[in-house]
Amino acid sequence: MTTIRLSPSGKEVEAKSGETVLETLENAGYALPNNCRAGACGECKVKVLEGEFDQGLVMDMALSKEERAEGFGLMCMCKPLSPTLEIDWGTDDAMPKLFPPKENVRCMIVDRIERTPRIAEIRLRPVGEAIRFWPGQYVSLTNTSRTVTPRSYSIANAPRPDGEIVLQITRVPDGETSNWVHDEVLPGTMVNLSGPYGTFIGDPGTDAPVLCLAAGTGLAPIMGLADAALRRGYNKPVHLMFSARKEEDLYCKGQLELWNVRHRRFKFIPTLTQEEKEGVLSGRIPNILKDHYPDLSKHAIYIAGSPEFVDTCISAAKQLGAQDDMIHTEGFFDQALPETPASDRLV
Secondary structure, three states: OEEEEEEOOOOEEEEOOOOOHHHHHHHOOOOOOOOOOOOOOOOOEEEEEEOOEEOOOOOOOOOOHHHHHOOEEEOOOOEEOOOEEEEEOOOOOOOOOEOOOEEEEEEEEEEEEEOOOOEEEEEEEEOOOOOOOOOOOEEEEEEOOOOOOOEEEEEOOOOOOOOOEEEEEEOOOOOHHHHHHHHHOOOOOEEEEEEEEOOOOOOOOOOOOEEEEEEHHHHHHHHHHHHHHHHOOOOOOEEEEEEEOOHHHOOOHHHHHHHHHHOOOEEEEEEEOOOOOOOOEEOOHHHHHHHHOOOOOOOEEEEEEOHHHHHHHHHHHHHOOOOHHHEEEEEOOOOOOOOOOOHHHEO
């Protein structure tokens, strides 16, 4: 086993046998820039500070003899040979870079599922190149003539090879965009998508139990994050508390129960706030949190839902010892505008 250590953050990633450094970083959630994956473009060039490695065959135009002598390497072809390889890459907090958003990407609705009487799930695939995003981010949706007001919705899935994006949309009274989706958007409909936006993403440096708290369609970004964590074999517990008014509002229950059975570190904990059902918790998450997690001082916590839900969950979590820098939130505002991260956060 080899450890890839990032400098100056000090974060460490365990490499599997035979992996390149680029593959190891990507599997751990780090977005090291690259373009060719064949030692030709030079975009993944970083300086190796400690350790030995096999550079493999690369082109001189991408990595000169002088750069080799100074310790630089191309991570797409670099394989560690020593127990530890320390590279000069990563910001102070080692957060991944974000993909630049794209505007008005033409997509096709490939499926639609009525999750609850108020929530419709639509599945889209770009007609052209896939939109690259991090689990937990959101996109802006409108029609192809852009006459419907663009509205932001969280992506409810982890990235897939076919580029599919899943959105879960609640019908809002007098909500132009949500009513358009519920009344007119069907399989075969073309729509326009912009994004991705937002920084509600998993911290790849986290090595702690994860507790996700969601209400309503706050479940969407949480599902994207949980899906990604389970796919990459996150080795700490991942628990998801989902609050709904009634049993009929507990959507995606089948998927969540499947994760419950398939992944021994995952635990799905539904709770109802407006009715009581045998075998299901009752009560709002902020009120019952202490009964299940008396000490949150070592947990990474992800919260998504209405601003009021997020605020009360933050307060409850802090009373149980949660640390500020371990709490990540996504609040849904009626007229929130897409925000593009600063250029230094982009790939």
